[in-house]
Amino acid sequence: MAAEQGSGLIGRLIGAGEREWTAYTDHAFVRGMADGTLPQAAFRHYLVQDYLFLIHFARAYALAVYKGQSLADMRAAHAGLKAILDVEMDLHVGLCEGWGLSPEELERAPESKATMAYTRYVLETGLRGDLLDLHVALAPCVIGYGEIARRVAALPGAMAESNPYRVWIGEYAGAAYQEVSAAARANIDQLAARSMTEARFPQLLTIFRQACRLEADFWEMGLTLAD
Structure with missing residues (x-):
């Protein structure tokens, strides 16, 4: 699958990190959602871990x-934090309930190794770096989910009533989330215009590639039901 690059810094990072980006965005887990063949136990396991991931995702925005x-930077980050805590968490809990997962089960679930590795990497990157480093580490998730869902939704049968994953696909392919993804791209370009240098690009590419690898590991965790 050719990488969907687009423009700006993210487009450049996707082009330079195409192998890792493709391994993440065209993972077997994604293909299984697209054609409905993903084992439902794998999706349920993923949903639980994604709930735990979102908690750390909120911390990253904090x-x-x-x-x-x-103040503009702070307000933008606060808007992202508020969207996760007040909107996305509720949507995710609702999706989980549709798969028979109660809020209590989600709260009690232990984090998998893949969840811990990915979330701690993002937070550590943000702690030791600046705002651009942090948003590049978050980009494979924020922007990647939008790209994955938009592409998958266009495939034959992906949005059919018979596909149990059409709700997930539709949520991330929908206009609301596509706006979130586009805004994340624009924000990264604004940050890059302020602090990006050519000497810095290899460091940002390393962050981006590692985050893509950890995203692929997150899919693999779901697929294999790994702890």
Whole structure:
């Protein structure tokens, strides 16, 4: 699958990290959602871990508030934090309930190794780096889910009533999330215009590639039901 690059810094990172990006965005887990063949136990396991991931994702946006160099930076990060806590978490809980997973089960679930590795990497990257480092580490998730769902939704049968994963696909392919993804790209370009240098690009590419590898590991965790 050819990488969907687009423009700006993210487009450049996708082009330079195409192998890792493709391994993540065209993973067997994704293909299984697209054609409905993904084992439902794998999706349920993924849903539980994704709930736990979202908690740390919110913490990353809280860190972005602290890392902001202006009120505009802080307000943008706060808007992302509020969207996760007040909207996305509720949507995810609702999706989980549709798969027979109660809020209590989600709260009690232990984190898998893949969840711990990915979330701690993002937070550590943000702690030791600046706002651009943090958002590049978050980009494979924020932007990648939008790209994956948009592509998958266009495949024959992906949105058919018979596909149990059409709700997940539709949520991330929908206009609301596509706006979130586009805004993340624009925000990264604004940050890059302020602090990006050619000498810095290899460091950002390393962050991006590692985050893509950890995203692929997250799919693999779901597929194999790994602890």
